[in-house]
Amino acid sequence: MQPQGRKSAKASVAKIEEFINDRLKEDLKQLEHCLNLFNAEIMEYMQLKNTLQTFDEHMPDGYKTQLNIGSNIFMQARVKEMDKILVNVGKDVYLEMSMQEAINFSDVRIKILTKQADVVRDESIKKRTLIKLALLSIAEQQKLLPDERSN
Numbered sequence: 001m002q003p004q005g006r007k008s009a010k011a012s013v014a015k016i017e018e019f020i021n022d023r024l025k026e027d028l029k030q031l032e033h034c035l036n037l038f039n040a041e042i043m044e045y046m047q048l049k050n051t052l053q054t055f056d057e058h059m060p061d062g063y064k065t066q067l068n069i070g071s072n073i074f075m076q077a078r079v080k081e082m083d084k085i086l087v088n089v090g091k092d093v094y095l096e097m098s099m100q101e102a103i104n105f106s107d108v109r110i111k112i113l114t115k116q117a118d119v120v121r122d123e124s125i126k127k128r129t130l131i132k133l134a135l136l137s138i139a140e141q142q143k144l145l146p147d148e149r150s151n
Contacts, residue, residue: 049106
């Protein structure tokens with residue numbers, strides 16, 4: 001028969017393990033998912049900025065491209081004027097901007113998204129710390145339990 005203290009200690013360890021698996025690890029998965037979404041959006045704005053800078057520096061007279069006109073039928077097109085472009089500012093709302101305005105918009109969005117990602121990253125670090133502390137707590141409780149082989 002097991003002493004009452006051992007049963008309550010094992011129950012305590014089980015509760016901590018359940019808390020780690022059901023709560024902390026799930027929270028961590030959600031935070032990592034959010035962080036991936038922020039990183040993807042940051043990359044999109046960085047790509048937009050790099051593309052705009054390339055157009056501005058290396059293609060001041062426009063460029064030639066192939067345009068899909070439907071059913072995978074392509075037509076050669078030439079873009080002559082690039083002084084104004086349409087930028088998706090969110091929720092499929094497009095604003096007409098100059099190249100420099102679009103570059104500045106990209107910079108601002110990158111800064112905002114980076115700060116938001118930093119907040120999520122900090123929260124993720126807190127969750128990881130809680131997991132480590134809970135695991136240390138389990139290890140300490142198991143050290144306190146008398147070895148079953150000695151009985």
